[in-house]
Amino acid sequence: MNREFADRVTRIEPSATVAVSNLASQLEADGVDVVDLSVGEPDFPTPDVVVEAAKDAMDAGHTGYAPSKGIPELRAEIVDRLGERGLPYDEDQIIVTPGGKQGLFEVFQALVDEGSEVVLLDPAWVSYEAMAKIAGGDLTRVDLTDHEFQLEPALDDLAEAVSDDTQLLVVNSPSNPTGAVYSDAALEGVRDLAVEHDITVISDEIYDRITYDGVKATSLGSLDGMEDRTVTLNGFSKAYSMTGWRLGYIAAPDDIVDEAGKLQSHSVTCATNFVQHAGVTALRECDEFVAEMRDAFADRREMLADLFADHDVDVPVGDGAFYMMVPVDDDDQQWCEDAIQEAHVAMVPGSAFGAPGYARLSYAASEERLREAVERLAENDFL
Structure with a gap:
């Protein structure tokens, strides 16, 4: 069947962040240990009081x-x-x-x-x-x-x-x-x-x-x-x-x-x-949870800046969110593809955000995994 699609769909590409995350999931399904730093998803569980509130709401018939x-x-x-x-x-x-x-x-x-x-x-x-x-x-x-x-x-x-x-x-x-x-x-x-x-x-x-x-x-x-x-x-x-x-x-x-x-x-x-x-x-009820998570992100941010500095990589450090833009090769798309295949570290090409020459790293991951990511990148000559 010769199907035609609407212009509003064909003029866009799939989300780059989702695409990288999907590739990481595929590699993990094949038994590869991937440090996935591609998705902006906090690694903290939803607060218990929020989960209980949802259960109570369902029990009360709010469905x-x-x-x-x-x-x-x-x-x-x-x-x-x-x-x-x-x-x-x-x-x-x-x-x-x-x-x-x-x-x-x-x-x-x-x-x-x-x-x-x-x-x-x-x-x-x-x-x-x-x-x-x-x-x-x-x-x-x-x-x-x-x-x-x-x-x-x-x-x-x-x-x-x-x-x-x-x-x-x-x-x-x-x-x-x-x-x-x-x-x-x-x-x-x-x-x-x-x-x-x-x-x-x-x-x-x-x-x-x-x-x-x-x-x-x-x-x-x-x-x-x-x-x-x-x-x-x-x-x-x-x-x-x-x-x-x-x-x-x-x-x-x-x-x-x-x-x-x-x-x-x-x-x-x-x-x-x-x-x-x-x-x-x-x-x-969750202001304390937010503060605890924010403090953990702050520690990770500082740790990463030091780790990259140890490899003579100067990474601009922002004052908010939980991302870093790491300077990489001009062909950041190829760099990210090689990094996930060879070092098994998933990051998003900066060109997807309008910033070629960078890769976005999400530090919404444990300190252990963040350390491992930098070590893998260094050992495989990506830094």
Whole structure:
């Protein structure tokens, strides 16, 4: 059969992070011990209180459809948590989604049309590009690699990239894949440009609770002038080690919530009911868990920086998230393929994020496995 597929599907590639993880799983199924540092998934179990809350919710019969925008208890807790970050949303401005990725997808679909300009800050998470292309958007990219992945020194470049025709700008701080936390001055520069050119900004804050050395990630929507032009994205996967639970949310102005809500109602309908009840418990009772996990990530980050330095590899160290961008050969795709086949260490090519010459490493793995990964890379002449 000569089958034709829609342009919106054929113009994107599979997720690079998922592809590497799948290859690692295939090798492991063949009996190969792979140190998989490709996926941003905390290696901590979901907190017991969250698991018990989900069980209790199922026992209480919360197994049917939930309100499409989310159960009231969870939206109220989200509003309180956002308020602590200076974000003045109300419950009607929240959509609880089955994973943060679904929330982003709905926003891209609601705002981006054929030919709409979408501006990304490179290196950028792989799925932003795919979401823009699926919606028909045209990408403009601002390269931060020459500035140790920081935005503030590149504000002039961003100013040249945006215009009155820019429909959407995506800001991710703390950043995946770099761990960079953008300064208040950088975010104020984004605010000034967004106001000047009337741009809607997605502020992806999924890693907002994972920062180090006293650094705090400012929420873009809390800045004067950004309340009506910011979509704040967050979720439970990273901070609460709930990746498989698929629970996220967007907070946005009323008109965006109305349009994105249509997409939710006609696609996934709602996030899983009992999972939302577990999310309430995560927000109410798991601050100590988050702090303990964050401290462990901080120790791993410091250890890795020292290990790479021992091999004369200067790795930029971010102030948040749990990723490092390791400088590698110019052909980072081939480097990563060789590293997984020869050293049995899985990392993601930087070119997938718009940063060729790097490989992204996730240190959401034990110190033992991280040490082993660096040793394997060194022994096989990858460092």
